Amino acid sequence: MSSLASDLAREVAAGGAPGRPSASRAPRSARRTRTRLGRAAMYVLLTVLLGIVLLPFFWMLSSSFKNDVDVLTVPIQWIPKTFVWTNYAKIWTEIPMAGYLANSAFLSIVITILQVLTGSFAAYGFSKVRFPGRDALFLAYIATIAVPWQAYMIPQYVMMQKAGLTNTFAALILLQAFGAFGVFLMRQYYMTIPDELNEAARIDGLSDYGIWARIILPLSKPALASLALLTFVNTWNDYMGPFIYLSSNQLWTVQIGLQSFIGQYSAQYAMIMTGSVISVIPILAIFLAGQRYFIAGIATSGMKG
Structure with missing residues (x-):
């Protein structure tokens, strides 16, 4: 109580x-x-x-299981009345799909590796190395992002043509091996790493190359993963670059190869959707594998200017 x-x-x-x-x-x-x-x-x-x-994406996946006449029907058939499973077997014999995928993978992997390497190294210089005019040079370099590609597309092509690199992978690799966006992304992340680590490493006798390779890079996995994923996806989905520089069918990427299903008077829409679904699978797999690092890199890259 x-x-x-x-x-x-x-x-x-x-x-x-x-x-x-x-x-x-x-x-x-x-x-x-x-x-x-x-x-x-x-x-x-x-x-x-x-x-x-x-x-x-659901419409694309649904259309890949249809006949051509059923793809653009009105109203839209979200679920096919009859599933045409043979589309996924037929596409490999209709066009050299395996070769197109191999070309896309080669270009994407090489360009991604080069952009991560050059972007991270240049970002180290702009963030951790002090030299006269560093900030002004960085601003001038980053300002090139605002210049549309169409403004210098023709001069680039003329340069590649005079160098004898048209209709080769080398033209695309050289033009895309360096990117101002990658330098900006990596620099913003490097600015969050304390400078005391660099000073301690210099006292221990490491050069700038050693600091970059042995200290900065291991601490930058989220930013590196973000840059690698963005570069890979952008290169894989690139249409205009291969369209301009690659004229041989043996060098075409998957985005250009899907043109094979577009004729003068008609198009095989079901085959186009099937090829599009196949081309999305590698990107989806890579994103799912690295999404944790990608989100962390994007979240921390803008913390310090």
């Missing part, structure tokens, strides 16, 4: 009547309810946005 009496006394002292919830509990419960409703509304909104983003 004494315990019950003490509880009632505490409720009265808190401003509430005995047997009723105190005034402080009601707002707390209301805030908790509003938080739950807001969270539920956010989940619903994100689910709707996710559905809108994935809708074209």
Whole structure:
């Protein structure tokens, strides 16, 4: 009884009547309810946005199992009436799909490695090495991102043509081995690494090359993964570069190779969708494998300017 009496006394002292919830509990419960409703509304909104983003991919996947005449029907058949499974076997004999995929993979891997190497090394110089005019040179280099590719597309082609590199992979590799965006991304991440680590390494006798290779790079895995993923996806999906510089069918990438299904008066839409689905699979696999590093790299690359 004494315990019950003490509880009632505490409720009265808190401003509430005995047997009723105190005034402080009601707002707390209301805030908790509003938080739950807001969270539920956010989940619903994100689910709707996710559905809108994935809708074209679902249509592409659905169309890859149809006949050509059923791809562009109105209203849209989201689920094929008859699944044409032979599309995924037929595409390998209709065009040299394996060769196109190999060419895309070769260019994407080589350009990704070179961009990660050159971007990380240049970013180290712009972030950890002090020299006159460093910041002005960095701003001038980053300003090139604002220049559209169409503005210097023709001069680049003339240079490659005079060098005898057209219709070769070397032209694409040389033009895309360096990127201002990669330098910017890596520099922003390097700025979050304390300079004391560099100073301690110099005291131990390491050169700038050793500091970059043995200290900076191991600490930059998220940013490196982000740059590698973005570069790989951009190179894999590149259409204009291979279209301009590669004229031989044996050198075509998968994006150019899908043109084989477009004729003068008609197009094999089902085969185009099938090839598009196949071309998306490597990118999806790479993103799922490195998404943890990718998200961490993007989240931390803009923390310090």
